[in-house]
Amino acid sequence: EKAADLLNVPGSLLWLCEGDQLEIRAASDPQMLNWRVGIADSATGGVIRSGEAALSPQAAADLPGSANNYGPGLIVPLFMAGESTNLDQPIGAISILYHQAGFQEVEQAEWDKNVLNILGHYVTLAMQNAAHREAARIAQERHTVTEAFAAIGDIASNLLHQLNNKIGTIPVRIEGIEDKCAETLAADAYLSSNLSEIKSSATQAIEIVRENLFHLRPIRFSAVGVAEAVESALAAAHLPAGVQVWPRELATLPKVHACSQRLPLVFLNLFDNAARAMQGAGEIWVSGKTLEGKVEIRVRDSGPGIPVALHERIFEFNYSSVTAETRANLGFGLWWVKTLMARFGGLISVESDGQAGTTFVLEFPQGEEGA
Numbered sequence: 001e002k003a004a005d006l007l008n009v010p011g012s013l014l015w016l017c018e019g020d021q022l023e024i025r026a027a028s029d030p031q032m033l034n035w036r037v038g039i040a041d042s043a044t045g046g047v048i049r050s051g052e053a054a055l056s057p058q059a060a061a062d063l064p065g066s067a068n069n070y071g072p073g074l075i076v077p078l079f080m081a082g083e084s085t086n087l088d089q090p091i092g093a094i095s096i097l098y099h100q101a102g103f104q105e106v107e108q109a110e111w112d113k114n115v116l117n118i119l120g121h122y123v124t125l126a127m128q129n130a131a132h133r134e135a136a137r138i139a140q141e142r143h144t145v146t147e148a149f150a151a152i153g154d155i156a157s158n159l160l161h162q163l164n165n166k167i168g169t170i171p172v173r174i175e176g177i178e179d180k181c182a183e184t185l186a187a188d189a190y191l192s193s194n195l196s197e198i199k200s201s202a203t204q205a206i207e208i209v210r211e212n213l214f215h216l217r218p219i220r221f222s223a224v225g226v227a228e229a230v231e232s233a234l235a236a237a238h239l240p241a242g243v244q245v246w247p248r249e250l251a252t253l254p255k256v257h258a259c260s261q262r263l264p265l266v267f268l269n270l271f272d273n274a275a276r277a278m279q280g281a282g283e284i285w286v287s288g289k290t291l292e293g294k295v296e297i298r299v300r301d302s303g304p305g306i307p308v309a310l311h312e313r314i315f316e317f318n319y320s321s322v323t324a325e326t327r328a329n330l331g332f333g334l335w336w337v338k339t340l341m342a343r344f345g346g347l348i349s350v351e352s353d354g355q356a357g358t359t360f361v362l363e364f365p366q367g368e369e370g371a
Contacts, residue, residue: 004028011097047075071100076116170202223255223367233267242281256364269333277303300359307354
């Protein structure tokens with residue numbers, strides 16, 4: 001809007017690269033937001049590939065069909081300094097659109113180009129600043145999670161030791177009673193049965209504590225195959241017969257930085273939540289793609305969806321659904337998934353319009369073999 005007002009033109013746009021496409025992220029006309037075109041077959045993409053600002057008579061052809069009242073456009077590519085190279089990386093373009101008129105009215109566009117270059121520079125700085133702040137926030141969150149789990153792990157180890165000492169004596173003492181009171185127990189089936197049950201329950205209690213406190217112990221990171229983790233989760237999930245899971249070409253993805261014992265728990269929780277949302281009947285699709293140094297996994301279901309207003313709340317520790325339209329028993333599972341993803345150095349987010357289907361997007365660092 002500022003560009004359009006400053007240069008007295010009817011339209012201005014901010015395009016950002018999304019893979020092999022360009023998406024309008026800001027526009028003087030809100031109806032054009034989120035519109036996408038291919039980088040390889042669009043006028044704006046051609047200017048970005050050239051690396052030089054240009055006046056394009058075909059700029060309006062990149063817009064939705066309803067935006068047919070524009071003429072030529074001035075397009076200025078945006079670049080951000082690469083982190084691992086001296087070369088700048090194209091991130092998109094800022095452009096203005098002129099009225100439907102001949103080039104005679106816009107031949108003197110050098111001033112507009114200079115203004116757009118300045119605006120583009122500030123856009124790039126703002127994006128870099130936002131990226132740095134987000135990276136700092138994520139790093140702080142991961143550090144906090146690491147410290148919290150280190151403290152909890154110490155408490156858990158002490159708790160496990162004390163429980164072992166106390167509960168562990170129960171089976172031993174019962175065995176002593178069974179040896180010294182064999183005749184009495186043989187004559188009293190009720191007493192014998194109850195002692196056996198107490199002994200069995202004590203043994204099971206120790207195993208349950210050990211299994212659950214396992215999740216609080218330090219993680220052994222390694223390069224983990226997503227396909228193997230999904231298979232392991234499916235084997236442990238015991239999903240209803242009406243729920244079908246469709247993994248898609250996961251074996252071709254690079255391994256991710258995670259833990260071979262913990263990563264299946266991420267998918268196990270997501271599958272379980274999806275099955276609950278679909279009330280035992282529906283489909284789940286698991287797909288992935290490789291990004292720069294990262295792997296993105298998408299877990300999509302055919303359930304009723306999650307309202308946008310709940311997208312952040314479902315990851316809270318104490319959140320639980322209380323309506324039939326939303327997922328039941330979400331809170332701890334998704335909080336745990338988000339916590340595990342943070343410990344892996346990754347992220348999780350949710351996409352849903354609250355009407356049909358939910359997609360959980362997992363972003364992992366790529367794993368290094370031998371790490």
